[in-house]
Each structure stands twice: as C-alpha cells, then as structure tokens.
Amino acid sequence: MSLSATPTIPLAARIAGIGLIGPGLDDWTAARAVLAGEAALEPATTRIPAPDLLPPAERRRLGAVVKLAISVGLQAVRNAEADAAQLATVFASSGGDGANCHAICETLAGEDRLISPTRFHNSVNNAASGYWGIATRAMAASTTVSAFDGSTGAGLLESFALLADGNEPVLLVIYDHPYPAPLAATRPMPDAFGMALLLVPPAQGEGPLLTLSGFTDAAPDTLADPALEAMRREIPAARALPLLGRLARGEAGTVVIDYLDRLGLQLALTELAA
Amino acid sequence: MTPLFLSHYTATSCIGTGLAATRAMLAAGRSGLGHCDFETVTLDTWIGRVPAVEDVELPPALARYRARNNQLAWLGLQQDGFINAAHAAVARYGAQRVAVILGTSTSAILETEIAYRRRDPATGALPAEFDYRGTHNIHSVSEFVRAAIGAQGPAWVVSTACSSSAKVFAAAARLIATGLVDAAVVGGVDSLCLTTLYGFNSLELVAATPCRPYDPTRNGISIGEAAAYALLERAPAELPDDAVLLTGTGESSDAHHMSSPHPQGLGARLAMEGALRTAGLAPADIGYINLHGTGTPANDAAEGLAVNTLFGSGTPASSTKGATGHTLGAAGGLEAVFCALAFTDGLIPGSPGTDTVDPAIAIHYERTPRRAALHHVLTNSLGFGGTNCSLVFSRAGGASR
DSSP states (O other): OOOEESSSOOOOOEEEEEEEEBBHHHHHHHHHOOOOOOOOOOOOOOOOOTTTOOOHHHHTTTTTHHHHOOOOHHHHHHTOOOGGGGGGEEEESOOOOOOHHHHHHHHHSSOOOOOHHHHHHSSSSTHHHHHHHHHHOOOOOOOEEBBBBHHHHHHHHHHHHHHHHHHHHHEEEEEOOOOTHHHHHHSOOOEEEEEEEEEEEEOOOOOOEEEEEEESOOOOOOOOOHHHHHHHHOOGGGGTTTHHHHHHHHHEEEEEEEEEETEEEEEEEEEOOO | HHHHOEEEEEEEEEEEESSHHHHHHHHOOOOEEEEEHHHHHHOOOEEOTTGGGGGGOOGGGGGGOSHHHHHHHHHHHGGHHHHHHHHHHHOHHHHOOEEEEOOOSSTHHHHHHHHTTTTOOOOOOOTOOTTTTTTTTHHHHHHHHHHHHHSSSEEEOOOOOGHHHHHHHHHHHHHHHHOOSSSEEEEEEOOOHHHHHHHHHHHBBBOOSSSTOOOOOOOOOOOEEEEEEEEEEEOOSSTTTTTEEEEEEEEEEEESOSOOOOOHHHHOOOOOOHHHHHHHHHHHGOEEEEOOOOOOOHHHHHHHHHHHHHTTOOOOOEOOHHHHBBBBGGHHHHHHHHHHHHHHHHOOOOOTTEEHHHHHOSSSESSEEEOOOOEEEEEEEEEEGGGEEEEEEEEEGGOOO
C-alpha cells in the first residue's frame, strides 16, 4: 500500500474512550460485541437518548442531531473517566440539522416568515458544539468541520493536527442524522449514526495507539457483515467502522478510511491490550 | 507557532469587488450599506450587498455549483489575480499538496429556500433540478473552490457561525505544520439569504438603520455578504518588509449561551490571550485591533470589556462592520484581509456609522481612518454558540519585537 503524502511530525494518539450510537447499536459496549462477531446485529432504528447533562429547559430546545452528538461524546468521555470541561472538541458532520432546516425553509416559503428564535439559533452548523460547551462548561477550542461524504476524514485530520499542535486531549465527535422529506429525496440516508473518540497524546494516557500514516489512493477498508457494510457506505459518519471493528476485535493493523477522491486516510492501530 | 506567509489575498464585499475599490473605501471611511432590496425580503433593515452576484456565470464544467454563494465565491476568486496565484501554487507544489479550507455559515441555503417555494403542490417534492450537493450542502463552497483551482489536497468547511473564516487560518496553520500539505487556500464566503435576515430579525438583532458599532445608540447588525481569500504558505527565508505574516491564533468557547456572548467577554479574552501567546507577543505590541464589533448592545459591551481587561484603553481599535455589514461566516476572512491592508497601506480603518463612542466602554475606539505605521495587529471573530477566534498578523519587517 503506497502513501502519496506522509506527515513530517508524528500524528499519533491513544484512544482513551469510545462512544457509538447507530441503528441497532445503542452504545459502544453493544457495538463492540457486534463488531467483534460475538453478537448479531439486531435490526432496529437508531435510539437517541436525551443527554442528562443539560437542564430540562435547555434539553427541550435540542434537535435529535444535537442530542446524538452530545450523547455519543458523553459516552466516550465517561468511558475514559475524563473531565469534559477540560477538553478541546472537534465536531464533524456532513450536514446540519435537517429537521430544523426543513422547518425554517417551510416558514420562509409561507406568507408569514416569522422564524422562532430557537429554530434560528439551532440552525447554525455548530449547534452541537455550542450546546456541548453550555452543558460541559468547556471553554477550550471547539470547531465544526464538514466535507460532505468525507466528513469523517476531515474530522480525523483536524483532530490529529489539533492534538499535535497543542499536545492536549481532543474529543472527536462524528455524527449524521437523516433529513426529513422533501430534502431526504436529495440526500438519502437510512438512519442516524454517531461516534466519538477521545484522543490523548501518546505519553499522557493508556489505550490503543492510533497513528495517522498519511494519504493513500488505496481502496477503503470494508466490513464483512453486509448490514454493517451498508451502514458504512450509506451514512458518512459511519466511515470509520472498519477501524472500530479492529478495536472491537483487539486487532492491530492498518485501516484505510474514505475521505476525498484518491485521498483516503491510512491509519495504523498498534499497542492494543491483550 | 511558525509564522505563515500570506502570499496572496483578496476581498469582495459591498465596499468593493477586489482590493483597489476596497482600500479606497476603507481610506475614505465610507460605508457600502444600502436599504434592504434583496430578493423578496420585506424587512426594514440595511444590508451589505455585493452588486450583480446573481449575474455571475460559472464555467460550464462547474455548472452544478450554480448558487448565489458559489457565484460570489467565483467572483471573489477572479479579483486581484487570486485564482492565478492559486493555480500557480497547485502547479508549484503539486495538486495534492494544496489544501482548501473555507468558512461559511449558511453556504447556498438560498437555493433551498427558493426551491421550497417551488415544491410540487401535490407531492411536496422539491424541483427536479435542485442539486443538494452542489448548492445547499455546507461543503459545497470548498468543493467548488477546490475544483475551480484544480487542487486535490485535503478540503473542508469550518462552519462555526461568525468565527468560521477566522478559524480556517488556525486549521490551515495546523495542517501545514503536519507536513501533509505545503499551502492552503483559506478564507470565507457567505451570501445573503432569507434564513439569516429573518432569523436575526426574530432575535431582534437587526437594526432598522445602518449598524453603529460601539455607539451608545447601537441597536443591531446590518447583514452583509463577502468572499475573501488568502493563500497561506511557509514563510521563505527572505521576505520584503511589507510582507504579511500570520503569527498567532487563539480559539476558545464561551460555554455560556447559543446566541448571546459571555457577559464579561471571558471567551473573547481567552481567544485573544491564545493569539498573543502563540505569536509570542505582549498586548503592548499590538498596534491595532479589528474588533468583532457587530453593533448589538450585548456583543460590543462584552467584547469591549474583554479588550479593556487585556489591553487597557490605549490600543487603537475599530469595527469595520459599519462599512461592510456583518458578513457572518465570511467576516473573519474579510477582516483578516483588512488587517493585511492596514500594514500595506499604513492605515487604521475607521467605523462608518459610529457617531459617538459608548462612554461605558473604556477602549481607544477609532471612528475615522487614520495613518499609522503598524507592526502587529489582532482581529477578533466571535460566533454564535460561543465559538471565538482571534488572529494576530505581523508585518515581516517588524515581526520580531
């Protein structure tokens, strides 16, 4: 496998915590069993919990997209027993809150164009990042990146670069939620999927070591299970499932993740615990 | 951080399509705002509209990206030879070695707003020609610009509301530092749409008059549109004295509220402190601060407090939003270019629309443009959701203290 570009500084992090919510996969514990082949994937619609961290008044304002992002981020932070208030964050999603966008566009197409203030402040693409900050009191840098179907790759690149720059932990949250009709016809997505990785500098923690080796034009890794492979292909936020599969099985090795045309990300997983 | 060279830059906003018109308007302290005549909007407000954006033709190969935001992106690319400089960088470094990282808040949502008016009455379906990926999707502008300049390196959009296109400078600097790329096209493109005009109106944050940053009678923003770009490269060993460098970046979160700033400006202060720290500078080194200064009572008060806490009341500062309006996701990029012009033209921009300065805000606010020799300047971009970014730019001839 040849690399078309390699970093000139080490881009490596320990995975201190993982969060996952997807169709039939309620959390990382459940997903790990499925990805390791110890349990079958039971077909089910993605169940998105209401994050317990925000006060009820604030929680009522949240769209499903933001609930997904916050819930999956909290899973990773709690799995690592980390302090969310201290973490820099990278949010990556292929689109914003489709349901909220639909409601705004419908209002704007009507006679009375009165948008509710809550609708408007939920319309920013960084709504998940904003509510995360309010919920966790985290004042560190937070960013929101998007690259259509390559959003997982963009999130990983930005996270590794941020971690190398600051030598501080970075929480990466990747999430996508289907759009309602009529937008759904133009951007079909079968269901919601979110994942989070708490990445810490190699010397600062324990856990598997993940290295970003560089760009490659090799084909992305796929999954043997047809249902999981469909999830990877059809939901951009699930593009890193082959990496999570290796983590679930405790298997060192390299993984190629879809980013942009002829620009896949090659990652290497080492130092997994027995 | 290792300073990066802004080898080329350009700006298009309501004060000028390209740098020549822009610098003339900045030097004259004039505003480009006009009463709202956009689309079917019936609000009594002022906007910063770029003339004839809707008439811009895209090359046939990029026709699927036709949308106001990408038309504005294309118009901006044509100015000051920027697209030629980007092509040259692609040729010099290799297509995969040039990244495209842009900021926008709404991308081309206008196309979706219009498509919703033209839904099939029976089925509710959007018109068949509606192209989600080419227009509405937030990444559409970075995909479009990447294709337009022939780059094949990493690309993404940062969308953190009004700090979007300041944060792209920080993201690009980090990416160049990894060694995966040699150069990056950064900047921001945001265009007028109904969502932001009616949305800010619902928050009672749009003014019925041209905005008046830091004026005691300020009562809201004027929404504008802009396309601004910079080509960032590693600084060569030898640079002319008037070359412009990115020397510091600072990012923070308010962790306070979705649509109002931390009342003490704590997030803004953290971002400014971060930018000074990475630049290796003290507050006294900064010769001019381009304020976020939107003209809402809460923003200006909080930012003013943060600036006073860190800089006292001696550092010249102004907001240029009375000239351009608040160009939202493009504001950081646009004001970064204004900072570059401040060095090359030796000019501190004024604040059209500001008649008197709020006596409750203890900073050195400049209402009218004035000549000054500058070595280091700082610009603030403070976004919805409490996402903040400050950047420090330095003149190569005065980069060390």
